[in-house]
Amino acid sequence: MPKVCLYFELHQPYRLEDINIFDIGNKLDYFEDRGDEINRVVFQKVTNKSYVPMLNLLKKLVYEYPDFKFTFSASGIFLEQALRYSPIVIDLLKSLVKSGQVEVLAETYHHSLAALYSKSEFEIQIKEHEELVKEIFGVVPKVFRNTELIYSNDIAQLVEDQGYIGTLTEAVDRYLDNRSRTQMFVGKTKNRLPLMLKHAQLSDDVAFRFSDKSWKMYPLMVEKYLDWFRSYGENDYINLFMDFETFGEHQWKDTGIFEFFLEFVKQSSENDSTEFVTPTEVFQKYQKPFLKLSLDRDSLPVYDVPEPISWADVDRDLTAWRDNDFQYDTLRLIYDLEKDVLDTKNQEIIRDWRRLQTSDHFYYMCTKWFEDGDVHAYFSPYKSPYEAYTRYSIVLADLRERMI
Amino acid sequence: MGKSNNVFMVGWEYPPNNSGGLGVACQGLTEELANQNTKIKFSLPYNVSSPVAHMDIIGCTHPNWKNNQKINGTYGPPFFAYSQEFAETQPMGSIENFGYSFDISKLRKFPESEFEKRVNEYAKVVSQAGQAFRDDFDVIHAHDWMSFPAAEELKRKTGKPMIAHVHSTEFDRAGLNSGNQYIAGVEYAGMNSANHVIAVSYYTKNLLVHKYGVDANKISVVHNGISKLNTPPDFGNHHFAQKRPVIVFMGRLTMQKGVTYFLDLASEVLKNIPNALFVVAGSGDMYHELLFKTANANLSASVVFSGFVRDKQKNKLLDRADVFVMPSVSEPFGLVAMEAAQRHTPVIVSKNSGVGEVLTGAQMIDFWDIKKMSETIVGLVGDKQYSETVVNEQLKNVDSQTWKGSAQKVKRIYEKFFLGK
Numbered sequence: 171m172p173k174v175c176l177y178f179e180l181h182q183p184y185r186l187e188d189i190n191i192f193d194i195g196n197k198l199d200y201f202e203d204r205g206d207e208i209n210r211v212v213f214q215k216v217t218n219k220s221y222v223p224m225l226n227l228l229k230k231l232v233y234e235y236p237d238f239k240f241t242f243s244a245s246g247i248f249l250e251q252a253l254r255y256s257p258i259v260i261d262l263l264k265s266l267v268k269s270g271q272v273e274v275l276a277e278t279y280h281h282s283l284a285a286l287y288s289k290s291e292f293e294i295q296i297k298e299h300e301e302l303v304k305e306i307f308g309v310v311p312k313v314f315r316n317t318e319l320i321y322s323n324d325i326a327q328l329v330e331d332q333g334y335i336g337t338l339t340e341a342v343d344r345y346l347d348n349r350s351r352t353q354m355f356v357g358k359t360k361n362r363l364p365l366m367l368k369h370a371q372l373s374d375d376v377a378f379r380f381s382d383k384s385w386k387m388y389p390l391m392v393e394k395y396l397d398w399f400r401s402y403g404e405n406d407y408i409n410l411f412m413d414f415e416t417f418g419e420h421q422w423k424d425t426g427i428f429e430f431f432l433e434f435v436k437q438s439s440e441n442d443s444t445e446f447v448t449p450t451e452v453f454q455k456y457q458k459p460f461l462k463l464s465l466d467r468d469s470l471p472v473y474d475v476p477e478p479i480s481w482a483d484v485d486r487d488l489t490a491w492r493d494n495d496f497q498y499d500t501l502r503l504i505y506d507l508e509k510d511v512l513d514t515k516n517q518e519i520i521r522d523w524r525r526l527q528t529s530d531h532f533y534y535m536c537t538k539w540f541e542d543g544d545v546h547a548y549f550s551p552y553k554s555p556y557e558a559y560t561r562y563s564i565v566l567a568d569l570r571e572r573m574i
Numbered sequence: 575m576g577k578s579n580n581v582f583m584v585g586w587e588y589p590p591n592n593s594g595g596l597g598v599a600c601q602g603l604t605e606e607l608a609n610q611n612t613k614i615k616f617s618l619p620y621n622v623s624s625p626v627a628h629m630d631i632i633g634c635t636h637p638n639w640k641n642n643q644k645i646n647g648t649y650g651p652p653f654f655a656y657s658q659e660f661a662e663t664q665p666m667g668s669i670e671n672f673g674y675s676f677d678i679s680k681l682r683k684f685p686e687s688e689f690e691k692r693v694n695e696y697a698k699v700v701s702q703a704g705q706a707f708r709d710d711f712d713v714i715h716a717h718d719w720m721s722f723p724a725a726e727e728l729k730r731k732t733g734k735p736m737i738a739h740v741h742s743t744e745f746d747r748a749g750l751n752s753g754n755q756y757i758a759g760v761e762y763a764g765m766n767s768a769n770h771v772i773a774v775s776y777y778t779k780n781l782l783v784h785k786y787g788v789d790a791n792k793i794s795v796v797h798n799g800i801s802k803l804n805t806p807p808d809f810g811n812h813h814f815a816q817k818r819p820v821i822v823f824m825g826r827l828t829m830q831k832g833v834t835y836f837l838d839l840a841s842e843v844l845k846n847i848p849n850a851l852f853v854v855a856g857s858g859d860m861y862h863e864l865l866f867k868t869a870n871a872n873l874s875a876s877v878v879f880s881g882f883v884r885d886k887q888k889n890k891l892l893d894r895a896d897v898f899v900m901p902s903v904s905e906p907f908g909l910v911a912m913e914a915a916q917r918h919t920p921v922i923v924s925k926n927s928g929v930g931e932v933l934t935g936a937q938m939i940d941f942w943d944i945k946k947m948s949e950t951i952v953g954l955v956g957d958k959q960y961s962e963t964v965v966n967e968q969l970k971n972v973d974s975q976t977w978k979g980s981a982q983k984v985k986r987i988y989e990k991f992f993l994g995k
Contacts, residue, residue, distance in 0.1 A: 192891075571851075
């Protein structure tokens with residue numbers, strides 16, 4: 171009976187409205203003044219298609235199956251927008267956390283790439299996020315998950331230094347070296363930070379391939395899916411990490427995704443074929459303060475990741491956000507502004523600067539597979555990566571104008 | 575007066591269905607010619623929905639042209655002479671059916687026979703229409719290469735004299751590239767058949783003599799005019815980016831217009847004025863390449879792209895600009911420089927341009943001389959008095975460069991060469 175850790179990411183960026191050069195210096199809010207209401211519209215659409223139906227389903231499952239557990243994290247800007255546009259989402263999340271069967275993770279408030287650019291900014295955004303999570307849910311997360319599961323030895327050290335008991339990331343073959351992805355690992359850090367690695371195949375079977383008619387396993391039925399779990403034993407962790415929007419947004423309702431999930435939890439619970447776990451209960455066993463009872467983390471294999479990895483695209487690296495000159499230059503510029511921005515002590519400027527750090531802005535500029543009209547295009551509010559770049563660059567020009 | 579001042583013009587585009595300067599020039603010139611007692615029949619390769627008062631527009635469409643591009647609710651020419659600005663917002667015909675609705679920048683990639691076909695079809699229709707009016711005109715006046723075969727055909731059929739009016743040549747448009755041999759050939763043949771040639775500048779005349787081998791005595795220069803503004807310019811920095819100097823490029827994003835030099839210029843100026851903001855206004859086949867160059871040069875927060883601007887936005891940008899730069903590699907005229915000058919913006923123009931011959935108050939600099947252009951910008955931005963002196967000189971130039979004057983010159987050419995006056 172393998173252990174299953176279900177983790178869902180909740181995030182919505184603040185997309186830029188249709189800013190043009192004539193707005194530079196004219197005190198326009200980048201995210202809402204144009205009247206596009208793009209952020210409200212998207213948030214409410216996804217609320218109806220995904221958040222509300224899935225949260226209601228999870229609520230029902232938590233109630234019916236006391237052993238069912240899951241984990242989520244929500245970016246600060248997701249929570250902000252939920253409070254504003256869809257408070258019902260917050261209410262549902264709160265009641266789930268209250269059940270005691272749901273764990274909340276830490277992340278950066280602005281879903282940023284700060285871990286790669288600025289230690290101080292990384293720490294501030296974690297703090298800000300912690301405060302908001304505490305205010306809304308009354309809990310302080312113990313486990314951290316970085317934006318898009320971006321991870322490296324250096325980042326692991328930053329996370330460990332922040333006092334987290336473990337973190338999540340992707341199992342990338344080039345660093346696994348044929349070792350089993352379902353075992354526990356530790357990071358290459360001073361105190362050997364415990365890690366849980368995503369099971370990409372079983373996660374993506376649901377998140378990406380579920381409704382893919384050209385997939386040879388289509389249609390995915392719960393029996394078949396659980397059958398694939400049988401090869402794993404009780405010391406294996408099947409870590410199913412995915413976007414929350416998998417349910418109802420990436421996979422629409424009519425694909426049967428909700429019924430699939432319901433049936434998955436039902437059969438797992440009733441047949442005792444799996445044991446649901448959350449990261450904290452797993453990592454807790456390796457905690458020093460409980461040394462007498464604790465398991466020895468020195469015995470765990472080291473996951474040595476010198477170059478950053480992520481859960482994105484087939485490359486599982488940073489190239490979705492940092493590959494072409496658009497991305498390199500805008501990232502350089504936004505983080506170069508750190509000192510100037512903070513020195514203004516102007517809360518609005520600081521807030522906008524942070525919102526501009528959200529990884530999605532750089533994702534929209536990705537030209538890797540633009541010609542194929544791939545997954546990037548699906549997730550982008552703009553017509554092309556060129557438009558994403560020109561808008562962002564106009565906004566950068568304005569941000570600088572505000573600091574003159 | 576009567577018959578002695580009648581002209582059949584062969585056109586290709588006319589506002590609002592124009593892609594650039596050609597249509598604007600045809601409008602300015604014909605309006606003033608009409609004021610000076612010239613009766614004009616003006617053929618276009620499309621049907622206009624609202625006629626103009628000062629001349630008869632004759633829509634000359636070929637039955638093969640079913641899918642012309644729609645602009646502002648009506649149909650335009652079978653392809654746009656120099657621009658893809660409209661094309662970007664309009665659905666394109668597909669390559670398979672050759673929908674007769676491509677702009678030239680796309681067509682360049684297709685066999686030359688595709689231009690040829692369209693232009694020859696236009697020639698057929700125009701010469702038929704023109705023959706029907708043969709008693710109503712004395713001179714055939716054709717505007718640029720797309721119209722030359724039609725004018726030549728009409729000349730053959732009617733025996734009337736022909737003027738080839740050159741607003742732009744393939745040599746200019748090709749920038750530093752090789753250009754389209756078919757188009758250059760049409761230009762050459764047209765000028766050869768013409769009884770007289772009008773060039774929009776001495777720069778162009780020189781080019782016609784040296785690159786096309788046209789007899790200098792056969793060419794007259796008539797500079798374009800500029801229409802008076804209906805409302806006074808609203809110049810000043812209140813429009814946007816109030817706190818820093820704004821330097822503007824406006825034009826098609828092509829080699830011809832020297833837009834890559836504008837990026838090099840930005841890097842150079844920023845060394846002296848770190849807050850300077852550079853605006854690239856326009857669209858064109860180099861757009862994506864320019865964006866990458868901008869990012870690669872670490873200019874993402876200093877060079878911004880507005881896309882194609884027109885009407886109010888265009889005026890606002892020229893009103894706001896602290897310096898306007900036209901670093902063209904080869905520019906027959908360059909009306910936009912006059913428009914910038916009219917809006918009290920100091921102008922830097924490439925030495926390879928015609929407009930500098932009349933906008934003498936502007937700063938003339940080689941398009942490749944980044945250092946000198948940069949120094950001039952730094953000077954204009956830093957020295958209010960210098961800037962004002964330039965602006966005032968330019969305004970004098972603008973005031974004296976009227977379409978009325980241009981039309982008078984054209985009329986004199988009609989009279990001198992064809993009407994024995």
